[in-house]
Amino acid sequence: MKRRFSKSRMLLALALTGTASLASAQRPDPGKTFVPPPPVPEAPYGLSDLDASGPLFPDAQLGDDAYSMAPPPVIVDGQVVDGPMSQDFNVVSHSLSDFLALAAQNNPTLRQARLQISGETAKALQAGLYPNPTLSYSGEQIGLDVPGDKDSPGEFQGLLVEQRFVTAGKLRLSREKYMRRAHVSEHLAIAQQFRVCNDVRVHFYRSLASQQILELRHELLKTAEDGAVTARELYNQGQATRPEVRRSNITLQRARLDVLTAENHYRDQFRQLVSLVGVDVAIAPVTGSLMPETEPISYQQAVSTLLAESPELMAARAKLAGDRVTLQRERVEWVPDIVARGGSGYNFDAKETVAVAGVSIELPVFDRNQGTIRQAQADLMRQQEEIRRTELNLQRRLASTYQQYLTSLQIATEYDRVIIPEAEMAYEELLESYKDNRVDWPDVLSAQHDLFDARLTQIQQLEMVRRNEVLVRGFMLHGGLDAAQGSTPPGHIDANPKPR
C-alpha cells in the first residue's frame, strides 16, 4: 500500500511537471482550461451492473491514483461467495401458502410433537397393563429325614403360581393419568404447529419486506446516481465545488452499499425462511402483500382470545387435570394389593401330592405413601400456579407485542393514508414546477429521495405490523426450530420402572 502510494505520488509529480512544461511552451486557449470534477468511484464488488464502465458515466476515466484498489471479491475455498443475485430472479416466485405447505410436511419439530403424543399414549398403555402371574418352583426342606428315606428330596417339591390382584383401580388411574398427559402433548403439538407456522409467516413477511426494501434501495440508488450526475452538471456550470462533487460520490457509494446490504439481508431472510420449511428452496422472489388484509385487532379481543384459546394455556390446564389424576393415583397407592399364591407338588414326607395356597397383603403400617401423596398435592398446586403464571406471562408478552403491533400499524397506516401521498404530491408538484422552469433539479431530487425514503419506512413498519400481528393472532408462539416440548416438566414422578 505504501509502495503504491509512493508510486502514485511519483506519477502525480510527473504529471505536474509535464503540465508545467506544457504551459510554458504553449498557452492554452482562453476558456479551454478545465479542471475536471473528481472521478466517480468504482462500484463495489457484487454490483456489477453499476460498475463505472456500465451505462452510468460511460466516459468517466478513473485516474490511476484516484482509488487505491478495487474492492476484492470474497473467496472461500476457491469459490466466490455471494455474487450478485439478479440472475436468480428468473426463478418462479413463492407465496406464503407454498412455504406453509412445505413446512407442514418437512419441519422436524412437527414430527417430534406427534412423537411426543405417541410416547405418552404408549406410557398409558404400559401403565394400565395388568401384572403378570408368577410361576415358581418350590422345593422345601430338602434333605429332611423321613421314614424310609434319610435325606429325602424334601418335604415339598412343586410348582406354584402367584398372582397379584391390583386393588383400588390403580391401573385404571395410571392409564388415565398418562392418557391425560397424552392430551397435554396434543395441546403442545398444536402449540408447536403455531410455532412453526408463525415463524414461517414472520420470516415470509421479513423476506417480502426485505425484497421490497431491496427494490426501493435500487430506486434510491438511481436517485443517488442522478445526484452524482447533477453534481457534475452543477460543477460544469460553476455552481458546485469539488468537495460538493466528492460528497455526491460519497452519497452514491453509500447508496450502492445500501443496495448490497439490502441484497444480503434479503438472502439472509430467505435462507432463514427456507430453514424453517425444512427443504432446500432456491432463492426466488416471494409474492404477497405486506398490508394487513383483516381488520385491526383490539387489545381486549386479543387478550380474551389468547386466554381462552392459547394452546400453551390449554396444555397447562390439561396438565392440571392430569395432575389431579396423579394425586388420585398416589392416594390409592397405599391400598394393599392382594397377592394370591397357589400350586401343587409332591410331599415326600407324606408321599402324596399336596396343594399349596396362600394370600399375602402388605400392611400399610409405616408407609402409606404419605410423602408421594404430598408431592403429588404439591405438584397439583404447583400446576395451578403454572396456569396462572402462563396466563400472566402470556399477557406480559402480549402487552409488549401488542404495543409494537399497534404502534407500527398506526405508523404504517398514516404513512399509507397521509405521509406517502403527501410525499408523492410534493414530488409531483416539484416535477411540475421543474417542468415549468420554476425550481432547481436538486430540489426535485430531494423530494424524490424523501418519497422513496418514506416508502422505505412504511415497509419497515409494515414488516413490524405483520410480525406482531402474526404473534398476536398466533398466541404469541414462535421458535419453529426449537425442539417440541414434552408434557411433563421436570420433577414429576416418572422414576418407576413401571409407570404409574
Next chain:
Amino acid sequence: MPNNEARRQFLKAGSLAAASGLLAGAASAQQPMDMKEMPMPHGHAGHSDNPQPKVPSDSDVQAEMDGFSRFKPSRGNDPDSDYYLGKLMPGFRSAAAGPAPFEAPDLTKLPWKMVRGAKEFHLVPMAVEREFLPGYKMNVYGYNGSMPGPTIEVNQGDRVRIVVTNELPEATTTHWHGFEMPVQYDGSETLTQNPIEPGKSFVYEFDVHEEGTFFYHAHVPMQEAFGSVGWFIVHPRKVFDPPVDRDFGLIFQNFFIEPTQTIADSWRMDWNWHTINGRSGPYTTPLVVKHGERVRIRLLDFSPMQHHPIHLHGHTFWVTGHEGARIPKSAWIPRNTELVGIAQASNFEFIANNPGDWMFHCHMVHHMMNHMTRQVGPRIRKNESIDQYLANTQSRPPVDATRDDPGFATPGYPQEMKGMNMSDAMIDTIWDRREVQGMRAMWPMSIMGLMTALRVLPEDLYHKVMETDEAVPKGSVFEEIVRRFGDPATYEAGPKKMMHDMKM
C-alpha cells in the same frame, strides 16, 4: 370601460355622436378627467400602401428642427441647441389642449366627486389577487381591488380629500409620498396619526400646490413589500413645455413567491417575480405610440430593495424630472439607461422618431426573467421529458448521463436558459391584446420579467392595430416597418412555431 377601449370605440364609430355619447357618460360619472382622455385623431388615420410620415394637419409643429428629425433617428446639429436629441421638440398636441392624458397600462383611475370644494376620493386598502402572468394569480395587498392601486390624478391647486377605509385585517396608514402638506395628514403611523384599524376610516385632506409625479403607499413596511402602492399624478397648472402627446406611468415592483405558491413572501431578502404595473413580461402591456410623437414615461421603482437600471432601446431620452419635482431644462440629462432607486420616480421624455418594437427593461440580468432556476437535471440531458417521471412515481427512470452535444466540452455550457412550458390558453391571453398585434411571432420569448416594449408605429399601422378590430397577422406590422424603414432584403421573419418552450 378602459380608456384605450373607449378610444377604440370612438374611432370605430367614426362619428361625433359616439363621442358625445361617451362624453355624456363620462360627465354623468363626474369624471371630468375622462374628457381629457378622449382621442384626438390627427385626421389621416387611414391605411395607405405607401404612406409617408408627416405632421398631422391639425398640428403646427415641424418635422425637423436644427437638424433633429422627429421621423428618423437623428441627434441634431448642435448639442447646445434646444432641439438637440429632440430636447424641446414639441409633440403634435398643443399646450392649449391641456396635459396629455396619463396612461398607466393595466391600471385603472380612481374616480372622484367634488364635495364641499374638494375632490373627494375613496381609497380602500385590501388584500387583492393580481394575475402576474396568464394563470398566475398572486395574492398581494393593494387598493380597491387592484395592485398597484388605482391612479389618483388631480390638477395643481386642487384641494383633495381622500377617505381611506381599511379593509385589511390589520392596521394601516397611507402616506402621500412627496407632498408638502399639513403634518397631521402625512400618514406616518403613530408619528403623525393613529393607525387606521381594520374596518375604520381616516380622512386625509389637503391642498395640492405641487405638480409632478407622486405616489401613495402604505406606511407599514411589510405592506409596502406586499404591493400597497399607487400613482398620484398632479398635472401642472401651466402645462409643461414642450407639450407631450403621451404620458405613461409604469410602476416596477419585485416579489418573492415560491413555486406552487400564490402568496408573496414579503419577509424574503431576494426576489423572483418582477412586475410592471402588476404584470410580468410578456404579459406587460407594450406602450404603443405613433411615429413622431413626443412621449413622456414616468417610472417608479417600488421594489422592496432593488434598484433598477432602466434601458430603452432605439432612442435617447431626456431625464426631465424625478419624484421631487420637474428638473429645470438646463439640468436635463440625455440617457439610454437611467438608474432608478427604490421609491424614486424618473420622468423620461423623447421623440418617438424610430419606428419598431423596442425593448424597455431593467438591465439587471436576473430581472430579465422570473424565478431563476439552475440549468441542471433532465432539462439539459438527452432524454429530457419530465412526463416520464410524472407517469410513474413508484419507480423513477434511470439517469441519463450521456453527453452527445459537443457543447458539453466547453466549461459552463449551457448558459442559455431553456424554458418553461406555456399552455395554449396562456399564449392566447398574451396574444389577445391589441397592443401586441403584428409583433414578431416569437416576441414573448424575449420579453420576460421586468420588461416591456415601446412600439413606435406609423400612423396607419397605429390605426390598424389600436383603433380597429381588423385581424393583424403575427409579424405583419413589424415586417411592414422593416419594409418602410429598414433593410427588407436581409430580414428574416420569426419562426411561427408554437411557443411552448417559453423563457419567463
